Amino acid sequence: MKTASIKRNFSLIWRSLPARFGLLVIIAYVVMAAVGPVLLPYKPVSFPNQSEILLPPQPWPPSMWLGTDMTGEGILVDIVNGAPFVLEVSFLAGLFTTLIGLAVGVVAGYLGRYVDAVLMWITDTLLTIPSLLLVVIIATMIKTENPLVLAGILSITGWTGLARAVRSQVLAIKNLPYIEAARVLGLGTGYILFREILPPLMPYIWINLILNVEGAIYAAVGLYYLGLLPFKNYDWGAMINFALQLGAVYGTNAVWYLLFPVLFISLYMVALMELAYGIEEIVNPRLRR
Amino acid sequence: MNWKYLARRIGIAISTIFFVLLLTYILFEYSPLKPIDYLLNQLGLVPTQGGGLVASRGSLLSGTLSQQQYEQIVAYLETFLPHGNPVINVLKYIYNILRGNWGISLIYIEPVTLLIGSALPWTLFVVATANILNFFIGVYLGQLMAYNRGKKLDQVLTQFITVKRAIPVYIYAALFLMFFGFYLRIVPTSGAYGVNVTPGLNLPFILSVLHHAAMPIFTLFFATFGGWALAMRGNVISQLGEDYVTYAEARGLPSSYIRSRYVGRNAILPLYTSLIISIGFSFAGSVFVEQTFAYPGVGSLYVSSLTNSDWLLAMGILFIIVVAIAVGMIVADLTYSLIDPRVRVG
Numbered sequence: 001m002k003t004a005s006i007k008r009n010f011s012l013i014w015r016s017l018p019a020r021f022g023l024l025v026i027i028a029y030v031v032m033a034a035v036g037p038v039l040l041p042y043k044p045v046s047f048p049n050q051s052e053i054l055l056p057p058q059p060w061p062p063s064m065w066l067g068t069d070m071t072g073e074g075i076l077v078d079i080v081n082g083a084p085f086v087l088e089v090s091f092l093a094g095l096f097t098t099l100i101g102l103a104v105g106v107v108a109g110y111l112g113r114y115v116d117a118v119l120m121w122i123t124d125t126l127l128t129i130p131s132l133l134l135v136v137i138i139a140t141m142i143k144t145e146n147p148l149v150l151a152g153i154l155s156i157t158g159w160t161g162l163a164r165a166v167r168s169q170v171l172a173i174k175n176l177p178y179i180e181a182a183r184v185l186g187l188g189t190g191y192i193l194f195r196e197i198l199p200p201l202m203p204y205i206w207i208n209l210i211l212n213v214e215g216a217i218y219a220a221v222g223l224y225y226l227g228l229l230p231f232k233n234y235d236w237g238a239m240i241n242f243a244l245q246l247g248a249v250y251g252t253n254a255v256w257y258l259l260f261p262v263l264f265i266s267l268y269m270v271a272l273m274e275l276a277y278g279i280e281e282i283v284n285p286r287l288r289r
Numbered sequence: 290m291n292w293k294y295l296a297r298r299i300g301i302a303i304s305t306i307f308f309v310l311l312l313t314y315i316l317f318e319y320s321p322l323k324p325i326d327y328l329l330n331q332l333g334l335v336p337t338q339g340g341g342l343v344a345s346r347g348s349l350l351s352g353t354l355s356q357q358q359y360e361q362i363v364a365y366l367e368t369f370l371p372h373g374n375p376v377i378n379v380l381k382y383i384y385n386i387l388r389g390n391w392g393i394s395l396i397y398i399e400p401v402t403l404l405i406g407s408a409l410p411w412t413l414f415v416v417a418t419a420n421i422l423n424f425f426i427g428v429y430l431g432q433l434m435a436y437n438r439g440k441k442l443d444q445v446l447t448q449f450i451t452v453k454r455a456i457p458v459y460i461y462a463a464l465f466l467m468f469f470g471f472y473l474r475i476v477p478t479s480g481a482y483g484v485n486v487t488p489g490l491n492l493p494f495i496l497s498v499l500h501h502a503a504m505p506i507f508t509l510f511f512a513t514f515g516g517w518a519l520a521m522r523g524n525v526i527s528q529l530g531e532d533y534v535t536y537a538e539a540r541g542l543p544s545s546y547i548r549s550r551y552v553g554r555n556a557i558l559p560l561y562t563s564l565i566i567s568i569g570f571s572f573a574g575s576v577f578v579e580q581t582f583a584y585p586g587v588g589s590l591y592v593s594s595l596t597n598s599d600w601l602l603a604m605g606i607l608f609i610i611v612v613a614i615a616v617g618m619i620v621a622d623l624t625y626s627l628i629d630p631r632v633r634v635g
Contacts, residue, residue, distance in 0.1 A: 121301065128305040128615050132573035133591070133607055137313065140595045140603075141320040218457045225459045226580055226592050240463050244581070247471045258467055266456045273455035 012282050019278020025271035033087045036080025042073070042234055056256055067256035070246055071233060075260050078234040085147060086236055086268075089220045092151035093158075094213030098205060101159035105166025106193060110174060120167070123160045131157035135219050140228045150229075154216045162208045166201060173197050203283035210276040214269055221265055236261045298622055302615035309611045310386060313604040314379045324395050324598045325366050386608065392601035396594070401605040404590060409609070411481050412586035415502055416575050419509035420568045424517055428557060431521025432548070438526060447522075450515030458512035458574040462581035465508050470582075476504045479583030505578045512574055516567075517560065524556035531555075558629050565621040569614035 013019045040063055052072035058064040063074030108119040139153050173179060174197065182192050198205075223229050224237025231238040243258035385391070391401035434443045470478040482488070483497040528534065529552060537547045572588070579588035587606055594602035 121304065124301045125305045125308055128301060128618060129309060129611055130570050130573045130614065133576065133610060134309070134312075136576070136591075137595065137603055137607055138316060141316040141322065141600070143320075143322055214455065222457060222459055222577060225463075225577070226595075228592070228595055237459075240459070244463055244466060247467050252472065255467070258463060262460050262464060266460055269455045269457070270452050273451060277451060 013278065016278040016281055018274040019282070022271040022273070022275025022278060025267060026275065029083065029087060029268055029271075032080055033083035036083060040074070040077045040080050042077055042081040044071070044073075044233070056253075066260045069233065069239070069257055070242060073233070075239075075257060078239060079236070079260060079264055082232075082234040082236045082239070083264075086217060086220065086265075088147040089151050089154070090213045090216040092147060093154040093216030093220070094209050096151055096155035097158040097212040097216070098162060098209045100155060101162030101208070102166055102205065104159065104163040106170055106198075108163070109167040109170025110189075110193065110197075112171075116167070119163070123163050126157050127160050129157060132219055132222070136223060136226070136228060139223055143230065145230055150220065151216070154219050155212075158212055158215055162205070162212075165204065165208075169201055170197055173200075203279060207276045207279050210272050210279070214272040214276075217265070217269055217272075236265055240265075295619075295622065298619055302619055305615050306608070306612055307383070309607060310383050310604075311379060313600075313607060314382050315375075317600045317604060318375055318378070320598075320600070322598045323363060324600060325363055327395060327597050327599070328366070329362070391605045391608075394594070394602040395599040396597045396602070397599075401602050404602060405587060405605055405609055408585060408587045408590045411502075411584060412572070412575055412579065412588060415505045415509060415578070415584070415586065416568060416571050418502075419506045419513065420564070420571055422506075422510050423514055424560075424564055427514065427517025428521050428560070430518040432525055432553065432556075434518060434522045435525035435529070436548075438522070443522075446518070450519060453511075454515055457577075458508065459577040459581065461512050462508045462578050465504060466581050469504060477501050481585050501584070505575075505582050505584050508578050508582075509571065509574055512578075513567075513571060520560055520563070521556060524559060525552055528552045528556050561628060562621045562625055565617045566614070569610070569617050572610050572613075 013023060049072055052068055053070050055064070055068040057067045063077045066075040066079070069075050069078055104119050104123070108116040134157060135154055138156070139150065142149070142153065144150055144153070179192060179196055182196055187195075221237040224231050224235045225241050227238065227241055233239075233242075239261040240258060243254050243261070246254040247258060389402065391405075393399065394401050394404055397404055430446065434446055437443045466478060469476045477483070477500065481498060481501050482494060483501070486494045486497045488494055534547065534552060537551055538544075575586065576588035576591055578584070579586045580592045583589065587610070591603060591606045594600075594606065
């Protein structure tokens, strides 16, 4: 039963072209983050050789496929070593955001009255704050390198949209006859919530999770781009920042150092967006072609 | 006018402002980063791995400081900061902020209000221009897409906007700076106006300002472009199904008249509130753009204050932006009833 439904969902995703593209790219990124650092370990160079820095892509060895950075290390090596951090932070932040939004929405919608009023007040308050500016100041003042803590900071404001949507859905469903019937049957609150109220929301929650992951990358890479967190040479955001500084000095040589991190970040974000779009196309009959 | 709704909005605006003040103050009080490090750095002392300090080249002080000596200096300097009950301190801070005393910046040694006041016009110029351009072009494109829905043009534009919107603003900023600034050298890479013009109402100055602002405005415009088009497209499509459109067509009105006077007006209305809100929120994108193009607005001031642990300046900037958005939202709600008569009655 369970595996059959997974198989069915998967074949639905596979049929949508954007979703298939997104899924394949994300799997490729996960593989890269898992095996990349083992195959191409990062060896810091203390004294860079002037003839080795900012070289264009070369056919051999593999670490030089994308050219070299300003310490003479291969750009591919930088990118695969920076990948685990970006993936960890973005997945964790997306997960936290979704879980908080889900919990707040369900509690507010189901309990109603004062709890609902207080939770919605907090939601509206956070909606008024430009989340990126808030996240930037908190992350800088706390100054953390721990992916878990950073993901926690990134998920402070992102959950409000999901919370509102879940709340209104719960409010709409909770007085329907079939929920009343479930109550009369003596089924527990937990059972009613997870078996009766939430399942119709699942596609929406999945889409929200993916979009939250996307939003987390925007902020996480952006923090390194601005140079506000203690960075390493292989953090993707920091690489773009370095490339710009070098571009001002060296001109054309730095172009590969700028283009490849930009390409890897953009592809990851576009893939997430396309996956979300594909899932929406599947669950929303009005978009189906 | 729905007074209960308005009262709630104002209440939320006030709670937002106090939440931001409280949160930043708590961070300020307990942050592991000390503004003192910046001062010591100015004296030529660089923190080492172990926690002590080393004199950098050309420093006024010679030799190195141990961890113990460093802590002694920090403890001594801490005595200049207000200490005591944190609850009373935060109330004092909020009281001072409301009175207009926002503290003095550590890196610029000038009042925070003065610094923000001189940087804000540049940011407002860039943000407002980019947003307004975006709104009008988006509304036009959205209508075009809605009337051609399902056709090639609509599909290509929708797909393009979806992909374009997935990519963050700093990527565009970095690419544009690299190619237009460093390679083609057709736009300046820093500053708000050239060094050889005198600020004032003269032609060279205005041209220089426009030349310097062109790239930041274009970047912000390009990065946020598309949202309005998609929203407008959806609104127009849903309006087209309404009975009044069928009736207008049956009366034999020219279709261009129906589009601009009937459908267009009704489709734009819901976008009005989000226009004011989105101008407030694009301050965040402006941070990346200003930092990349070294544009002297509030955004690059925010980044430089954060890099140097100049907390009072950073808190002031966050505060002013949050106040602007909160007030903007109330203004949007109040004025919406002016442009949409249905709200006034209902």
